Amino acid sequence: MPDINKIREDFPILKRKVNGYPLIYLDNAATSQTPKQVIDTIVGYYSNYNANIHRGVHTLSQEATEKYEEARIKIQKHFNATKPYEIIFTSGTTHGINLVATGFSDFLKEGDEIIVSALEHHSNIVPWQMLCERTGAVLKVIPMNEDGELIMSEYDKILSPNTKLVFCNHISNALGTINPVQEIIDKAHQFGAAVLIDGAQAAPHLKIDVQALDVDFYVASAHKMCGPTGVGMLYGKEEWLKKLPPYQGGGEMIAEVTFEKTTYADLPHKFEAGTPNICGGIAFGAAIDYLNSIDLDEIKAYEDELLAYATEKLSSILGLKIYGTSENKTSVISFNIEGIHPYDIGSIVDKLGIAVRTGHHCAQPIMDYYKIPGTVRASFAFYNTKEEIDNFVEAVNRAQLMLS
Numbered sequence: 332m333p334d335i336n337k338i339r340e341d342f343p344i345l346k347r348k349v350n351g352y353p354l355i356y357l358d359n360a361a362t363s364q365t366p367k368q369v370i371d372t373i374v375g376y377y378s379n380y381n382a383n384i385h386r387g388v389h390t391l392s393q394e395a396t397e398k399y400e401e402a403r404i405k406i407q408k409h410f411n412a413t414k415p416y417e418i419i420f421t422s423g424t425t426h427g428i429n430l431v432a433t434g435f436s437d438f439l440k441e442g443d444e445i446i447v448s449a450l451e452h453h454s455n456i457v458p459w460q461m462l463c464e465r466t467g468a469v470l471k472v473i474p475m476n477e478d479g480e481l482i483m484s485e486y487d488k489i490l491s492p493n494t495k496l497v498f499c500n501h502i503s504n505a506l507g508t509i510n511p512v513q514e515i516i517d518k519a520h521q522f523g524a525a526v527l528i529d530g531a532q533a534a535p536h537l538k539i540d541v542q543a544l545d546v547d548f549y550v551a552s553a554h555k556m557c558g559p560t561g562v563g564m565l566y567g568k569e570e571w572l573k574k575l576p577p578y579q580g581g582g583e584m585i586a587e588v589t590f591e592k593t594t595y596a597d598l599p600h601k602f603e604a605g606t607p608n609i610c611g612g613i614a615f616g617a618a619i620d621y622l623n624s625i626d627l628d629e630i631k632a633y634e635d636e637l638l639a640y641a642t643e644k645l646s647s648i649l650g651l652k653i654y655g656t657s658e659n660k661t662s663v664i665s666f667n668i669e670g671i672h673p674y675d676i677g678s679i680v681d682k683l684g685i686a687v688r689t690g691h692h693c694a695q696p697i698m699d700y701y702k703i704p705g706t707v708r709a710s711f712a713f714y715n716t717k718e719e720i721d722n723f724v725e726a727v728n729r730a731q732l733m734l735s
């Protein structure tokens with residue numbers, strides 16, 4: 332069991348007040364807070380060795396290059412990729428998905444099929460719809476049930492030799508459901524289809540082993556893993572990354588350029604055109620060090636405890652309905668109170684210093700399924716406490732009294 336009070340000391344923002352109340356930050360699925368170890372890395376970079384990487388002979392450039400490539404290796408080891416060059420730095424999950432979706436334009440033809448799940452974030456729907464428009468491929472959807480789980484027997488029915496790609500998130504950002512990704516990957520591979528798993532919500536909570544999963548592509552964002560915004564990672568199996576065409580053209584990604592013909596750099600640089608987010612990449616490495624210093628298994632166990640506690644407390648509020656009731660979920664509670672708009676609850680609890688998300692959480696198809704405009708979403712991290720949950724439940728009670 333991690334020492335939460337000690338951990339909280341690492342997060343300067345947790346000391347601030349909002350509207351006169353101590354901040355209670357329950358919007359971790361949107362972005363996590365940043366420990367001082369990561370903040371110090373960012374300050375250290377700009378104070379000591381800010382320079383462009385890969386092409387400078389001077390000391391600063393070499394130091395920055397070394398640290399940036401060290402961060403790539405930290406990410407490789409953390410996700411257990413076989414080679415550092417199977418990790419591509421991106422600006423985040425959305426960028427990683429678009430890189431793969433754009434690349435697959437070359438490989439699909441009319442009548443090919445792509446499968447997504449009903450639980451996706453818009454960033455794992457729209458790029459595939461755009462890919463279908465470009466290629467004539469058809470998008471199919473694994474439906475969900477009332478508990479917010481994928482109906483796997485329906486997956487079996489839509490998988491076929493025409494299936495070329497399958498996309499699914501590891502954990503739903505709107506409901507917290509942990510999806511059966513191993514089964515999704517294994518079954519897709521039986522039909523020769525490639526699989527991309529969106530790990531934006533899973534990477535902060537679970538140990539991910541891309542080799543054990545045998546997944547073709549895995550994407551995540553640093554800012555949900557105690558790192559900075561504007562940086563993330565795409566893991567791709569070497570054979571796929573070699574086959575995929577470059578996403579953007581520019582400096583860094585070339586071997587040789589003439590007006591007659593340009594040849595591309597080897598992996599990973601082929602996918603990293605232009606000056607990257609150097610400081611962000613290095614700070615992403617520091618965030619991974621930080622998460623590993625606590626241990627992700629302990630984090631998961633503690634967060635499960637918080638989730639069970641909050642679920643029980645919130646369930647005692649009359650008229651409150653929780654969406655996403657799978658046994659297999661983590662860190663997210665989405666709910667509504669009868670007769671009250673989620674936005675109003677969010678605004679009132681903010682007045683009491685509590686940050687939650689309200690709305691459709693970039694997952695409109697899930698809201699359509701439940702026939703609701705949105706939910707209030709409280710999402711937990713390992714630095715949250717049961718006391719904060721008590722205060723939150725009390726605030727929701729007050730909001731209900733005021734609004735009904």
Ligand code: PMP
Pocket residue numbers: 360361422423424425426452454455500502503504529531532552693
């Ligand atoms: N997928 C999921 C499941 C997410 O939760 C998010 C972020 N809310 C994204 C994709 C997009 O991540 P980013 O905005 O960092 O690219």
